Amino acid sequence: MKGLLLKDWYVMKKYCRSYVVIAVVFIAVSLVSDENMFFIFYPCLLCSMIPITLLGYDERSRWVQYSGSLPYTKAQFVCAKYLIGLIAQIVMLTVIGIAQGIKMSAGGNFLPDDFIVLMSLVLIMSTFASSITLPFIFKWGVEKGRIAYYVMIGLVCAAGFLAAKYFNRNLQIAMQANMVLTALVIAGIGAYIISWYLSVVFYKKREIQ
Amino acid sequence: MNALEIKNLTKSYPGFTLDNLNLTLPSGCIMGLIGENGAGKSTTIKLILDMINKDSGTINILGKDNTDNIQLTKEDVGVVMDEVGLPECLTVKQVGKVMKNTFRNWDDAEYERLLRKLSLPDNKPFKEFSRGMKMKLGIAIAMSHNSKLLILDEATSGLDPVVRDEVVEMFGDFTRDENHSILISSHIVSDLEKLCDYVAFLHKGKLLLCEEKDQLLAEYGLIHCTAEELRKLPPDTVKYKKENPYGVEAMVRRSLLSTGINVSPISIEELFVFMVKEER
Numbered sequence: 018m019k020g021l022l023l024k025d026w027y028v029m030k031k032y033c034r035s036y037v038v039i040a041v042v043f044i045a046v047s048l049v050s051d052e053n054m055f056f057i058f059y060p061c062l063l064c065s066m067i068p069i070t071l072l073g074y075d076e077r078s079r080w081v082q083y084s085g086s087l088p089y090t091k092a093q094f095v096c097a098k099y100l101i102g103l104i105a106q107i108v109m110l111t112v113i114g115i116a117q118g119i120k121m122s123a124g125g126n127f128l129p130d131d132f133i134v135l136m137s138l139v140l141i142m143s144t145f146a147s148s149i150t151l152p153f154i155f156k157w158g159v160e161k162g163r164i165a166y167y168v169m170i171g172l173v174c175a176a177g178f179l180a181a182k183y184f185n186r187n188l189q190i191a192m193q194a195n196m197v198l199t200a201l202v203i204a205g206i207g208a209y210i211i212s213w214y215l216s217v218v219f220y221k222k223r224e225i226q
Numbered sequence: 227m228n229a230l231e232i233k234n235l236t237k238s239y240p241g242f243t244l245d246n247l248n249l250t251l252p253s254g255c256i257m258g259l260i261g262e263n264g265a266g267k268s269t270t271i272k273l274i275l276d277m278i279n280k281d282s283g284t285i286n287i288l289g290k291d292n293t294d295n296i297q298l299t300k301e302d303v304g305v306v307m308d309e310v311g312l313p314e315c316l317t318v319k320q321v322g323k324v325m326k327n328t329f330r331n332w333d334d335a336e337y338e339r340l341l342r343k344l345s346l347p348d349n350k351p352f353k354e355f356s357r358g359m360k361m362k363l364g365i366a367i368a369m370s371h372n373s374k375l376l377i378l379d380e381a382t383s384g385l386d387p388v389v390r391d392e393v394v395e396m397f398g399d400f401t402r403d404e405n406h407s408i409l410i411s412s413h414i415v416s417d418l419e420k421l422c423d424y425v426a427f428l429h430k431g432k433l434l435l436c437e438e439k440d441q442l443l444a445e446y447g448l449i450h451c452t453a454e455e456l457r458k459l460p461p462d463t464v465k466y467k468k469e470n471p472y473g474v475e476a477m478v479r480r481s482l483l484s485t486g487i488n489v490s491p492i493s494i495e496e497l498f499v500f501m502v503k504e505e506r
Contacts, residue, residue, distance in 0.1 A: 019327035019328075020324045020325065020326075020327035020328030021328075023323060023324050023327050024313060024316070024324045027313065027315065027316055027320050027324070028313050028315060028316075031315040032315070074313060074314075075313075077314075078311055078312065078313045078314050079307075079309050079311030080311045080312065080313055081311070082277070082307060082309070082311050083307060083309075083310065083311030083312065084311075085272075085275060085277040086275055086277075086300070086303075086305035086307060086377075087300060087305075087328055087329075088297040088298065088300035088301045088328065088329065088330075089297055089300075089328070090296075090297050093297075224277070224278040224279060225272070225277040225278065226272075226278070
């Protein structure tokens with residue numbers, strides 16, 4: 018599978034540079050803006066979009082067909098995309114975590130609980146967005162799957178916006194809702210694992226024309 | 227051992243059925259798969275590579291069932307599809323690195339040698355390659371991992387005649403090793419005629435024949451005569467006839483003809499065209 022990951026790395030380096038620029042700008046804005054959580058969440062949503070972008074380029078270049086002639090299983094093809102997505106999301110989560118940690122510390126209001134709530138929300142949004150979209154794409158291809166992705170982005174953004182507003186205004190309640198948050202984090206990670214499994218099942222059944 | 231054994235292979239799509247295909251490619255041989263567009267050549271190749279699911283039948287590659295650990299079998303199979311689907315941004319060097327991490331038996335030195343032989347540039351992105359260059363890179367990849375079986379789907383299309391001749395020669399050299407075999411489909415029947423030991427004719431998803439090329443050329447021939455002369459021949463002798471105002475051109479079986487009739491040699495292309503017309 019190393020070959021698949023290396024190929025994806027080359028394609029990412031070429032076509033996903035703009036994502037890095039957008040992420041840097043958004044993180045920078047999130048450091049100076051206290052109101053809008055969107056600037057924190059969006060870079061992670063971008064990362065969840067990387068596997069979809071890669072699949073789009075794979076279909077366009079007919080790599081999907083060509084890789085069928087190489088010594089890879091369909092499961093490995095799926096796993097490469099999930100691993101790339103996972104690595105990108107972990108890197109972005111770490112960067113956001115460091116940035117927000119510095120921001121909170123510099124402002125003298127670093128509270129571990131606040132920080133954990135924030136990071137958990139980012140993690141939940143990011144994992145749910147890709148978890149729900151990728152199986153559609155592996156089943157029907159990028160064109161049809163992309164529609165599902167945009168619907169999901171809308172729903173996740175709305176949910177994130179509402180949740181962020183709720184937690185910002187009701188931090189005490191948020192602390193009490195720790196159990197809910199933990200459950201959501203577990204659900205997010207679980208959704209990613211189930212999504213991975215479903216994508217493998219769907220892609221194994223899909224015929225590569 | 228046979229490099230490839232296909233038994234009773236069937237695959238149906240709406241409007242097309244690959245019907246009960248049986249093929250055997252012995253090791254050390256080259257088989258040409260000849261058929262018009264939509265005859266089922268690419269479908270056959272995709273089924274061999276387990277890229278699409280068969281309805282029934284069995285496929286053995288190098289003695290192993292193709293549904294059993296296919297990724298291990300593919301280590302020994304070099305494939306060139308009708309379109310080489312490499313990412314457009316990759317250079318030849320990057321492709322080499324990807325393939326080195328893909329095939330266990332990847333041979334860097336052989337890849338470099340083939341790149342030089344086929345005059346492929348090192349640092350040009352794939353998207354700037356012509357169709358011929360793309361096919362050449364596909365061929366270089368397929369031949370750089372010590373494969374035992376090459377499966378080539380229209381691999382010579384898009385190449386200029388000089389390079390095509392070189393590539394056909396490379397394929398010929400490849401099968402000097404008796405463990406090496408090639409299944410090649412092409413519209414350019416002259417290439418197959420030069421190269422193949424066996425030919426298989428596919429028409430509308432059905433196998434019209436699968437025979438040794440030399441045996442076919444020895445068995446079939448062309449006669450030019452009048453309609454009256456043709457009627458005097460035993461009925462089974464004539465496989466297909468084409469009448470025109472000046473007489474009749476007929477494909478005949480030499481073994482059933484009495485001596486004294488002048489029979490011209492037939493090319494594989496003529497044989498295929500006659501057989502397809504007979505089928506219609």
